[in-house]
Amino acid sequence: MxxxxxxxxxxxxxxxxxxxxxxxxxxxxxxxxxxxxxxxxxxxxxxxxxxxxxxxxxxxxxxxxxxxxxxxxxxxxxxxxxxxxxxxxxxxxxxxxxxxxxxxxxxxxxxxxxxxxxxxxxxxxxxxxxxxxxxxxxxxxxxxxxxxxxxxxxxxxxxxxxxxxxGSYYKEGIKPVKIAVETDFARTVRGGTGEAKTGGNYAASLKAQEISEKSGYSQVLWLDGVEKKYIEEVGSMNVFFKINGEVVTPALNGSILQGITRASIIELLQYWNVPVTERRISMQEVYDAYKAGQLEEAFGTGTAAVISPIGEFYWKEEKMVINNGETGELSQKLYDTLTGIQNGKIADPLNWITKLED
Structure with missing residues (x-):
């Protein structure tokens, strides 16, 4: 124009x-x-x-x-x-x-x-x-x-x-949330509108959220809409797992939103030389890592919360408590760094900030 x-x-x-x-x-x-x-x-x-x-x-x-x-x-x-x-x-x-x-x-x-x-x-x-x-x-x-x-x-x-x-998303400090793995409803499928930020996606998620809240869980972990095996998002956020020292997040596949915070987390981890991989990851793999004592942290990322640590998953009638239900060291560091950059309290090494000139 x-x-x-x-x-x-x-x-x-x-x-x-x-x-x-x-x-x-x-x-x-x-x-x-x-x-x-x-x-x-x-x-x-x-x-x-x-x-x-x-x-x-x-x-x-x-x-x-x-x-x-x-x-x-x-x-x-x-x-x-x-x-x-x-x-x-x-x-x-x-x-x-x-x-x-x-x-x-x-x-x-x-x-x-x-x-x-x-x-x-x-x-x-x-x-x-x-x-x-x-x-x-x-x-x-x-x-x-x-x-x-x-x-x-x-x-x-x-x-x-x-x-x-x-106001502050965490009025009493950053705290992990409990998440139910959704196995009935689907947020979207590849070829749908999952990678677009459109209202219908959010309306479609409300029923699963309503059910999970009644069971005492803050949100749901969305699996793929076809096989119900592969992890996509958590609530309305992108999701990350720290498994045996490596950070893994589901690869963008046409049904996952390309989060700005998600991209920033990946770039920041790469800047710190922390191993980070975008790939397909199944709930079974996460469960197996948990059983092997290798699931160290999990967290969601988005504009509102920046980082939302996950303290527990509920899947197949089993509770998976992560890091004793406490915020992980990496999750806290990511939150402190991103919010510090956003509010100008620490340096902006990756040139993410735009200043409003008078």
Whole structure:
């Protein structure tokens, strides 16, 4: 798309900001939002920052009927020196375009999207919380808005960015979670939409999560949808295992999301010269490693938690307690390093940080 002028309309009434100790994920939203429209034949147009407000859509808008939507999630951090930092934001917009391609949504201009996001953050900069572990969560998303009940790609869309101040994911310190291995439901299959970040994937996961929570488990470990043997993701996160000194994560296969945190973990481990492998790994292999005393750590990775240590798996009516149910040394080091880089407290050796210039 051609470079366009970004129009800004400031809110005349400011919302009351929540106290840091009352922040809940995705409950409060900043004063402004970014919107840009798409129309077939005209392309993406009318980029603007406006006061946060409801959307007006026709009941026949295609998003309501056929689920043509994609989204992203990233964060902005405020350092002790009052600098605003973003963690690899270009990767999120690049992944958004990969999701767009899978869902037949027109791609966005990554450079312009990043420019618009930076301006939105400048406008709502005072919404970035300052307390330890807090951040400003950023949600870019695209929805089909054409009023039409035919099953085909829409010819109209909206690209929107909203932002929400969020508290520390681990208010009482990083703690391992208990995970049930899912053997009935499937999150997705190769050839489906698993590698895209689209709402339907998450809706499809809710039933298994609901059942696991009733059994006392935080989330489920997803196996492949065909053979129910090979590990894919944990909840809505990528998953890693430390087995006999080597870190293993399922290889991207068309049904696994290409996590930004996942890629960062792999790059960081390689930087530390820690053996790390992307390959197909079965639940049986993990179980055998556990029985042999070689399953040293397991953890999920994602934007919200960064690292979520796993203290127990439940599979085939057997509990597998990992590292005595405690956070592993490598998991803690990865968490401390990534969060330290994100909030500017330690060096950024791999040049992941984008600073918001005044």
């Amino acid at each position: 051609k470079e366009q002028e970004l129009a800004i309309t400031l809110s005349t009434t400011k919302k009351e900001k929540p106290q840091a100790d009352q922040l809940q994920f995705g409950k409060n939203f900043t004063d402004h939002m970014f919107i840009m429209d798409y129309m077939q034949g005209k392309g993406w147009h009318d980029p603007r920052i406006v006061p946060y407000q409801p959307l007006t859509l026709e009941p026949s808008a295609m998003i309501f009927h056929y689920g043509q939507s994609v989204f992203e999630g990233l964060k902005a951090y405020l350092t002790e020196e009052e600098e605003v930092l973003l963690f690899r934001p270009e990767k999120n917009f690049e992944r958004l375009n990969r999701s767009n391609e899978r869902l037949c949504i027109p791609e966005i201009d990554v450079e312009f999207a990043l420019k618009a996001l930076k301006e939105l953050i400048r406008v709502d900069r005072d919404w970035i919380p300052r307390e330890e572990g807090t951040s400003l969560y950023i949600r870019p998303f695209i929805i089909a808005t054409e009023p039409y009940l035919g099953v085909s790609p829409a010819d109209r869309y909206k690209f929107i960015i909203i932002m929400s101040p969020v």
